[in-house]
Amino acid sequence: MACQECDLLQRIPPLPIGGRARCARCGFVLAARPSDPLELPLVLTLTALIVFVVANAMPLMDLSAVGRYASTTILGGARQMWLDGERITAMIVVFCAVIAPRCTCS
Numbered sequence: 519m520a521c522q523e524c525d526l527l528q529r530i531p532p533l534p535i536g537g538r539a540r541c542a543r544c545g546f547v548l549a550a551r552p553s554d555p556l557e558l559p560l561v562l563t564l565t566a567l568i569v570f571v572v573a574n575a576m577p578l579m580d581l582s583a584v585g586r587y588a589s590t591t592i593l594g595g596a597r598q599m600w601l602d603g604e605r606i607t608a609m610i611v612v613f614c615a616v617i618a619p620r621c622t623c624s
C-alpha cells in the first residue's frame with residue numbers, strides 16, 4: 519500500500535481489533551480496524567428508529583381553509599382511507615410507509 523502523504527510503499531499486516539497501521543516514514547494512518555464493529559451500525563439503527571418514530575408521529579399534511587384546520591399523519595390518513603372503504607389502498611399505504619418503507623423486491 520502506498521502512503522497518501524509520502525508515497526512510501528508498505529505491506530499492511532492483518533490488523534487486530536482496535537489496531538492502526540501507520541506509515542513508517544511520516545506516521546500517517548494507513549488503515550484502522552474499529553474497536554467495536556457493531557458500534558456504528560447500532561448507533562445508525564437507533565438513530566433511524568428515532569427518526570422513524572418522529573416521521574410517523576409528525577403531521578404529514580396541514581390544511582387550513584375558511585377558518586377550518588385539518589392535520590393528519592401517515593397512519594391517520596391510512597385510517598381514514600380504511601374508514602372510507604378504501605381498505606386495500608390503506609393496507610398498501612401502511613405497508614409501504616410504515617411497515618417496510620425501504621423494502622425493495624429486486
Ligand SMILES: [Zn+2]
Nearest residue numbers: 521524541544
Ligand atoms: Zn507516509
